[in-house]
Amino acid sequence: MSSGGQSGFPALVLNADFRPLSYFPLSLWSWQDAVKAVYLDRVSVLSEYDITVHSPRHAIRLPSVIALKEYIPAARRPAFTRFNVFLRDSFTCVYCGAEHPTHELTFDHVIPRSRGGRTSWENVVTACGPCNLRKGSRLPREIRMFPRHVPRQPTSWELQENGRMFPPNYLHESWRDYLYWDTELES
DSSP states (O other): OOOTTOTTOOEEEEOTTSSBSOBTTBOEEOHHHHHHHHHTTOEEEEEEEEEEEEOSSOEEEEEEEEEESSOOOOOSSOOOOHHHHHHHTTTBOTTTOOBOOGGGEEEEESSOGGGTOOSSTTTEEEEEHHHHHHHTTSOHHHHTOOOSSOOOOOOHHHHHHHHTTSOOSOOOGGGGGGOOOSSOOOO
């Protein structure tokens, strides 16, 4: 297929139950991957862009919303990653309560590793740089810095719900009926 510069036409990917595979990051495929999935009969096209791509024998409108034909169950236990800790804590410092962009966040061991603390869902929280430096390797009671919530392992559903609070910068109008953010889409 000739690309014609269509790199900016992602397809929203829905599971077979018509819910996005992921809210944060939003489940998107490149137009190339979406077209391939259509030809392999792995997805149903629910909406299309007004852009057509051509091969020597075929022409196809680029899909803007696709749904998988086979349901993919969500992982019961989300991976323990820095990003998922930030998402669990809503990109907010658990000590001061300030929201920060990802590059300004760190994670903190509530019980420091130097004091026997483990790197786990139950001991790691999101912290801003100043709070993390202030707490250092002390216990919360020693410095009177207590997390605003008890850290725990979230469910995949909880992470998806938190992800809905952070819509991406770009949402195509054709996605409106499949996403459930409380923000209006730009016209």
